[in-house]
Amino acid sequence: MSSVSPFLVKRPNSKNLHPISIRIIKDRKPSYLYLGQAIKLNQWDSKNGRVKNSHPDYLEINQLIISKLSKANKSLLNAEIKEEHLSSKKIKKQMVSNNESDFFKVAKAYLKNIENRKKFHQLDIETRRVEVFKEFLKKDKLFFTEINIELIMEFENFLLSKRNLSRRTVINYMITIRTVFNLAITNCSADVKLYPFGKGKYPIKFPETQKIGLNMAEITALENVEDLTKAQEYALSAWLLSFYFAGIRVSDVLQLKWKDFIDDRLYYRMDKNSKLVSLKVPDKVFKILNKLERNDDSVFLFKELEGVDINDNRFLRTRIKTATRNFNRRLELIAEKAGIDKKMSMHIARHSFGNISGDKIPIQMLQRLYRHSSVTTTIMYQSNFLQKDTDEALDKVINF
Incomplete structure (x- = not known):
């Protein structure tokens, strides 16, 4: 007994989408040929084994399904004609053409x-x-x-x-x-x-990178720096707000809305992983909020995204990238005026929080502040800034 049919995997992948496959059953043993396409559960027509027209690429995907079904059926028919014994796995292997191996x-x-x-x-x-x-x-x-x-x-x-x-x-x-x-x-x-990757082959391993944040004296210098242009003050406000909120990423800073501040707390959804975050608003942040320009039509704290359709992801990314570049240029000039010779950028605000927090805050609390999914990520990130123990150990050896 043999059959070939489209099949939607019920278990979603990491993107919460369901992979489409061709199920080949031969002698009651199934094999699955995955098509490299995954859709939402409600976009699948289980009765007809097709993608519904609610999916933007339903025509192309359905053509792919039909093509694979045809190949599988031909393999089964040829096997029957020649009275060959083909398992479902062999049929699956036959369906892979040279073009698909490109x-x-x-x-x-x-x-x-x-x-x-x-x-x-x-x-x-x-x-x-x-x-x-x-x-x-x-x-x-x-x-x-x-x-x-x-x-x-x-x-x-x-x-x-x-x-x-x-x-x-x-x-x-x-x-x-x-x-x-x-x-x-x-x-x-x-x-x-x-497969050319893995143990004994080509290893995928990131080299360690140096993360250098500002110290407390340098943060204080930024808070009190004078003789800034209006554009520089604006960029510094974005940087300090990022730092005060435990190194909130620049994409999140730019997407903060006035309505996100409720009862002296900030409520927002992270751009990177869609996590909901709630943080107390420090007194220093209130000073920044009072300095930012706002009118009755203002939506965002920072004007770069005003009037932008945030559902247009491509344009949104471009606008954020441009704004970040402009901020970073101004921050370099601000660092000179503040007497800071370290690299200055929006992302350095995150490193600076890590540098100053050091080993003062329990790692579990830092995980919550950084919004890391795993405490292991926090430990690895924070290891860039924990130097007290190694410094003391070195002094014990050489100070004699």
């Missing part, structure tokens, strides 16, 4: 998934990485059988020597290649035996 074809599907999730900032970054990989190869097609450790190492050298990228940035490129390779394995477009 890295850039799978990469295109990967980028399309990012676009469908409206992660346009990520889309721009990942698209550029795929383009650079193609530039390195000097060809438009690359079979997964051609991707090995030697090729990965050559690409690494190209990024380091020809494009002068940092090792951390190089690792990000490798993660993109690894992600596409993993997707190909899931889709049966690549053999897991060819």
Whole structure:
């Protein structure tokens, strides 16, 4: 007994979407061919085994489903005609064509998934990485059988020597290649035996980065700096507000609304992971709020996003990126006037909070302030600023 049918996986993935697959049953043993597409549960027509027209790409996905069904049925029919014994796994393997084994074809599907999730900032970054990989190869097609450790190492050298990228940035490129390779394995477009990453192969490991924040004296200098232009005062207000709220990210600072402040507390949803956050409003923040310009039509604390459709994710990312760049330019000038020779940027506010908090606050409380999902993340982040114990240990050895 054999059958082939579209199948929607009931268990959602990390994006809360349900993968679409082709279920092949032969001799009562099922095998699943994943199509690299995932949708919401209410976008699936279970009766007809199709994607509903509420999905923006329903026509293309349904054509893909029909194509895969046709291939699977042909394999079953040919096996019956030739009286061959084919298992569901062998049928699945036969369905993988050379075209589907092309890295850039799978990469295109990967980028399309990012676009469908409206992660346009990520889309721009990942698209550029795929383009650079193609530039390195000097060809438009690359079979997964051609991707090995030697090729990965050559690409690494190209990024380091020809494009002068940092090792951390190089690792990000490798993660993109690894992600596409993993997707190909899931889709049966690549053999897991060819996988060039992991133990004994090419390791994906981020090098340690130096995080240097301001100290209390430097924060005080910023709070009392004089002779600033209006634009510089505005940028400093954004920086200090970020610092006072335990290093709130610049994207969240720019999206703060006046209505988010209720009964001397701030209530907002984090842009990065959609977590709801509630924080007490420090007295120093009230001073900033009183200085910011506001009229009856004002929505946001900072004017950069006024009139912007926040549902237009691509335009929103662009506007935030532009505003951050302008803030950072002004912050460099402010640092000079305050006599600070450390690097100044909006993100340094987060490092500064970590530097000053040091080991004064229990790690569990810091996790809540940083809004980290895991305390392990907090421990790793905070380790950049915990130097007291190592300093004391060094003094005990050399001070004799």
